[in-house]
Amino acid sequence: MNTHANMDPHITPIDQEFFTKLLNAPDPIAASFAEDATLEKYRRVKITKPVIYVGLTSSSEVAGAFDTYNEVQRYLTETGVDADVVTVGSLGLCSFEPMIDVQLPGKCRIVFQQVTPEKVSSLLDGALNNFIPTEFALGQYRQSIHQPWPGVPYMDEISFFHSQRRLLLQNCGIIDPENISDYLSRGGYTALALVLRKHTHEAVCRIVEQSKLRGRGGGGFPTAKKWLMALQAAADQKYFICNADESDPGAFMDRLLMESDPHRVIEGLAIGAYAIGASKAIIYTRNRYRLTVERLEKALKQAYQLGLLGHNILDSGYNLDIVLRKGPGAYVCGEETALIRSLEGKRGMPESKPPYPAEKGLFGKPTVVNNIETLANVPTIIQKGGEWFAAIGTPTSTGTKIFSVAGKINSTCLVEVPMGTPLSKVVELAGGVPEERKLKAVQIGGASGGCAVPETLNGPIDFEALVDVGLNMGSGGVTILDDTVCMIDMVKYFMHFIQKESCGKCIPCRDGSRRMLEILENITRRPVNENGHNTLERFKGVIHLESLAEVMRDTSLCGLGQTAPNPVLSTLKHFREEYEEHIFDRKCRAGVCRDLRTFYVDVEKCTGCTACARKCPTNAIIGTPRSPYFIIEDKCIGCGVCQDVCKFSAVFFK
């Protein structure tokens, strides 16, 4: 591996010496959390000049954070102010991006929200001169030796943060993900150092077993069980794979975690690899996630440079190489056997288990595949102990879980809560639905998940409780739906996705998803020239959907096919009347299904310009020029052309 070729400017020889000494201390964990002047320098507690932190992630990039970053740089060059600019990750409050933090010597670090490029100069003009524009200030970090800003709440007082339990996200948005010393100065890699020095392979597995950690990728398989199986398998070579190929549509927690705190994942992966005795580990992320790839590459390079990876790590005699592989993008590659095929240079098609990958995986060798969120838990488990971790959450589902909340919600965000927290709490943390709207359903688990209705939101979320109510944790993507969303359209969207992403190996999934999509399209299509046969098919639709869904669930080869009918089944259970409305009344109450809309002309607004009548493909619009027109409902095919061409907004639909 060609990682030593060019040195990273972030690590100086002094850093290297200091941190090597720290990690070699008799108790590295205690040493790294000690009050130490040098450590505080790395944690930026004591600073000599102003520091400006800009949150740069793939999420804030779309909000324009890179423009903000460039504007900050331009401002500093133009005004000649001597300040450091530090890149940080995401705090999880995606709706308030771009965010920048300002820290003046002796003052608390303060966070500003929605700093678009044009706001930068006025904001910095004030903030660097001890005057803060409070309307942009979100909060400030508590630090006893610093002087607080008046009128700005502390971060830990803001209900969004204090209602969460941030174990995995503790560094996100605070540390520089591109600089390993930030992570090290906050106790990073001490768990790895401790494990290499004090624990045997099996002891590590036992600690994780004690913590009852379960896979966060969706399956919820006990992590230690996988590890022990791989540890006990005899082989000359073992592999450890980190599945960082986040592919659920509408889920973004893994990406933000990797972009905000990449070293946590790498440390967890290194500990996992040690636990099973693997000397080769692979991070499988997606080629398209440019920033994630960039940050992980940088992080790996720095870890190699400090001797935390590679040959004879920290003089323990243990060797580990971590390679980053960029997946070409397929939803099914979230399944471990499919992921392994993809790494072998084949199509990502799942295989039947057993044999489990832990016995016969990549190139036929014992392999463990873990999701990144699972691995990110490992350093904390080692530091604080398995029992400590097992005490968080519910007895069967321990620890915390990150949810990405998006959709029709006031604030799109990442929240990390202990397992067992009700979904309603998650919705509440994200600010609820916009005021004039009503919460209709909460979709959890992406394309393989189901919908929960508002009445059932108070039940706890853990692996078992969700399955009991017919849901699936999935990877933790939560989409909030309000009354402007059509459930049939939602299910059609998921089925379209599944149909496209089905690998095609087993028939129930390949054909079942296509047939289901066809039925859903039939339900939502306007019946033009419909003969008796088609009408019958429509009526039979729902009955077919149910039986198809059951066949798919019971007979598909992998998780993708088995969970694919979940959106259909859960909406059939809770929103059956909406299906019936679509079929019998040919009405879509949310007005989303384009083909089922009936158009009307508002006589008040229509000027009789004839534009719609001329464009109408079925001549369904009649009238006399310069007086209001009229749409014949029977002839209308609901194409919406009239609405598009009307300059007076006189055409509306019900």
Add this chain to the structure above:
Amino acid sequence: MRSRIESLLENYAHTKRDSLIPILQQIQDDLGYLSEEAVVLVGKHLDMPTSQIYGLATFYNQFRFEPKGKYHVQVCHGTACHVLGAQPILALLEKMLKIKDGQTSRDGQFSLQVMSCIGACAQAPAISINGKFYGKLTQERLKDIIDELKQH
């Protein structure tokens, strides 16, 4: 073209099938797409039938077989974007550019690609044109953006 692919393949001398995907990725990064010639050359290099390589490349979302347009338009179609109106945005784009997902317009100006999720759900619906992102898009703004690009 041929020499470029061949020089690229030199970096992968003595490799086996597991480097097939990285090879194809590098070719696509370099040329913007996988040409027929490239697929044939990779087949010869790895001693694999062309059909198998094509079968693999079509399996994954990343690979494309038409050159990118001058403006490569990527539309996010994640759940949040769908709920917040990605479908009308996509329909409008298809209408304005007269191409569908995965195609390139005849004059080579525009190419369109639907993505499963770009992870910026707070800015939904979002698109990216040649890597520059546009978030919280409305039909009107999209019209203006495309009209302006068409002028160039």
